[in-house]
Amino acid sequence: MTSSQQREPYPSDLSDARWALMEPTLTAWRAERQKTSLNLGGKITDLREVMNAILFLNRTGVPWRYLPHDFPPHTTVFAYFSAWTADSTIEKLGLHLHQMVREQVGRAAEPTACVIDAQSVKTARSPASSTSSP
Numbered sequence: 001m002t003s004s005q006q007r008e009p010y011p012s013d014l015s016d017a018r019w020a021l022m023e024p025t026l027t028a029w030r031a032e033r034q035k036t037s038l039n040l041g042g043k044i045t046d047l048r049e050v051m052n053a054i055l056f057l058n059r060t061g062v063p064w065r066y067l068p069h070d071f072p073p074h075t076t077v078f079a080y081f082s083a084w085t086a087d088s089t090i091e092k093l094g095l096h097l098h099q100m101v102r103e104q105v106g107r108a109a110e111p112t113a114c115v116i117d118a119q120s121v122k123t124a125r126s127p128a129s130s131t132s133s134p
Contacts, residue, residue, distance in 0.1 A: 012059040013052045020052060021100065025093050029084070031094040045072050045080070051075040 014022070026047045055072040057064065067074040084090045102108065 010052070010056055012055040014048060014055065019048050019051075021097060022093060023048070024116060025089070026051070029089050033083075045076055047080075050080045051076055054081055 010082060023073065030047065040065055053067055053074075054077060056062075057067060057077075064078050066076045071077065081090075099110070102111075
Protein backbone atom coordinates (compact mmCIF):
# COMPACT_ATOMS: atom_id res chain seq x y z
CA MET A 1 0.00 0.00 0.00
CA THR A 2 1.46 3.35 -1.01
CA SER A 3 1.19 6.56 0.97
CA SER A 4 -1.37 7.95 -1.48
CA GLN A 5 -3.66 5.01 -0.62
CA GLN A 6 -3.32 5.78 3.10
CA ARG A 7 -4.47 9.37 2.82
CA GLU A 8 -7.43 11.16 1.32
CA PRO A 9 -6.53 11.96 -2.32
CA TYR A 10 -6.15 15.50 -3.61
CA PRO A 11 -7.64 16.51 -6.98
CA SER A 12 -4.10 17.00 -8.30
CA ASP A 13 -2.99 13.41 -7.49
CA LEU A 14 -1.88 11.17 -10.32
CA SER A 15 -4.34 8.50 -11.43
CA ASP A 16 -3.02 4.94 -11.55
CA ALA A 17 -2.92 5.14 -15.36
CA ARG A 18 -0.90 8.38 -15.36
CA TRP A 19 1.47 7.05 -12.72
CA ALA A 20 1.99 3.90 -14.80
CA LEU A 21 3.29 6.14 -17.61
CA MET A 22 5.70 8.06 -15.37
CA GLU A 23 6.85 5.33 -13.01
CA PRO A 24 9.38 3.59 -15.29
CA THR A 25 11.25 6.84 -15.97
CA LEU A 26 11.39 7.88 -12.32
CA THR A 27 12.28 4.38 -11.10
CA ALA A 28 15.12 4.22 -13.66
CA TRP A 29 16.29 7.66 -12.45
CA ARG A 30 16.39 6.37 -8.86
CA ALA A 31 18.26 3.20 -9.88
CA GLU A 32 20.93 5.29 -11.63
CA ARG A 33 21.31 7.53 -8.58
CA GLN A 34 21.61 4.55 -6.24
CA LYS A 35 24.57 3.22 -8.22
CA THR A 36 26.65 6.16 -7.00
CA SER A 37 25.14 6.60 -3.53
CA LEU A 38 26.32 5.11 -0.26
CA ASN A 39 23.02 3.23 0.26
CA LEU A 40 23.09 3.69 4.01
CA GLY A 41 19.68 2.04 4.38
CA GLY A 42 17.69 5.22 4.91
CA LYS A 43 13.96 5.51 4.31
CA ILE A 44 13.03 5.17 0.64
CA THR A 45 10.73 7.99 -0.41
CA ASP A 46 7.65 7.08 -2.46
CA LEU A 47 8.31 8.68 -5.87
CA ARG A 48 4.60 8.79 -6.67
CA GLU A 49 4.01 10.84 -3.53
CA VAL A 50 6.86 13.17 -4.48
CA MET A 51 5.26 13.70 -7.90
CA ASN A 52 1.83 14.15 -6.28
CA ALA A 53 3.32 16.79 -3.99
CA ILE A 54 4.93 18.61 -6.95
CA LEU A 55 1.63 18.54 -8.83
CA PHE A 56 -0.19 19.82 -5.71
CA LEU A 57 2.28 22.71 -5.40
CA ASN A 58 2.00 23.49 -9.09
CA ARG A 59 -1.80 23.46 -9.05
CA THR A 60 -2.34 25.39 -5.83
CA GLY A 61 0.64 27.76 -5.91
CA VAL A 62 1.31 27.40 -2.19
CA PRO A 63 4.87 27.96 -0.96
CA TRP A 64 7.02 24.86 -0.39
CA ARG A 65 6.77 25.24 3.40
CA TYR A 66 2.96 25.09 3.21
CA LEU A 67 2.96 21.62 1.64
CA PRO A 68 0.41 19.55 3.64
CA HIS A 69 1.86 17.17 6.21
CA ASP A 70 0.45 14.06 4.54
CA PHE A 71 3.01 14.46 1.73
CA PRO A 72 6.73 13.79 2.19
CA PRO A 73 8.56 16.69 3.92
CA HIS A 74 8.79 19.82 1.77
CA THR A 75 12.59 19.66 1.91
CA THR A 76 12.53 16.15 0.45
CA VAL A 77 10.07 17.11 -2.29
CA PHE A 78 12.15 20.20 -3.13
CA ALA A 79 15.34 18.11 -3.28
CA TYR A 80 13.75 15.71 -5.78
CA PHE A 81 12.28 18.58 -7.80
CA SER A 82 15.67 20.33 -7.90
CA ALA A 83 17.49 17.16 -8.96
CA TRP A 84 14.89 16.34 -11.62
CA THR A 85 15.08 19.88 -12.95
CA ALA A 86 18.89 20.06 -12.91
CA ASP A 87 19.41 16.83 -14.84
CA SER A 88 16.43 17.43 -17.19
CA THR A 89 14.44 14.43 -15.92
CA ILE A 90 11.21 16.46 -15.88
CA GLU A 91 11.89 17.72 -19.41
CA LYS A 92 12.70 14.20 -20.64
CA LEU A 93 9.55 12.87 -18.99
CA GLY A 94 7.47 15.54 -20.72
CA LEU A 95 9.03 14.74 -24.09
CA HIS A 96 8.48 11.01 -23.57
CA LEU A 97 4.82 11.53 -22.66
CA HIS A 98 4.37 13.82 -25.69
CA GLN A 99 5.84 11.13 -27.96
CA MET A 100 3.50 8.53 -26.49
CA VAL A 101 0.48 10.76 -27.17
CA ARG A 102 1.61 11.29 -30.78
CA GLU A 103 1.96 7.53 -31.28
CA GLN A 104 -1.46 6.85 -29.72
CA VAL A 105 -3.11 9.05 -32.35
CA GLY A 106 -1.23 7.33 -35.17
CA ARG A 107 1.53 9.87 -35.72
CA ALA A 108 5.28 9.42 -35.67
CA ALA A 109 6.84 9.90 -32.23
CA GLU A 110 8.99 12.73 -33.58
CA PRO A 111 7.60 15.50 -35.79
CA THR A 112 8.79 15.31 -39.41
CA ALA A 113 8.34 19.00 -40.24
CA CYS A 114 8.53 22.35 -38.54
CA VAL A 115 7.52 25.90 -39.30
CA ILE A 116 9.91 28.76 -38.82
CA ASP A 117 8.43 32.22 -38.74
CA ALA A 118 10.80 35.10 -39.30
CA GLN A 119 9.79 38.71 -39.29
CA SER A 120 11.81 41.75 -40.24
CA VAL A 121 11.23 44.92 -38.32
CA LYS A 122 12.38 48.26 -39.67
CA THR A 123 14.02 50.43 -37.11
CA ALA A 124 14.87 54.09 -37.06
CA ARG A 125 18.44 55.00 -37.69
CA SER A 126 20.37 55.92 -34.61
CA PRO A 127 21.11 59.63 -34.09
CA ALA A 128 24.85 59.04 -34.54
CA SER A 129 24.36 57.57 -38.00
CA SER A 130 21.98 60.33 -39.15
CA THR A 131 24.60 63.08 -39.10
CA SER A 132 26.19 63.73 -42.45
CA SER A 133 29.92 63.83 -43.02
CA PRO A 134 31.53 66.98 -44.49
